[in-house]
Amino acid sequence: MERPKRTVVKAVIWNINGLLVMSLVGYVMTGSAGVGGLMAVVNTAIGLSLYFLYERIWSRISWGRLNA
Template identity: 85%
Template sequence: MERPKRTMVKAIIWNLNGLLVMSLVGYAMTGSAGIGGVMAVVNTAIGLSLYVLYERVWSRISWGRVNA
């Protein structure tokens, strides 16, 4: 099983990457760095919350695991 701290670190790194990509996409779509940034922050906040929940649920499911 994975510890909650590891899940959180993975989620933060993943979402920092997403924040950068969404900022660039938002800027490209709107032509505004401010609007693109707001879109990215909202998306990251929602995505981070859902990702942590998703990982914690899957950490409790034993299906597909191999005991080493």
């Protein structure tokens, strides 16, 4: 089982990557850095919250784990 702090760090790093990619995609699609950035921030906030919950749920499921 992971500690919540590890889950948060993983989620933040993953979402920083997603923020950068989504900013670029938003800019390319709209031609506006402001709109692209706003899209990225909203997407990142939603994604970070859902990723944290997803990881915490899976940390409680023992299926498929190897006991080392």
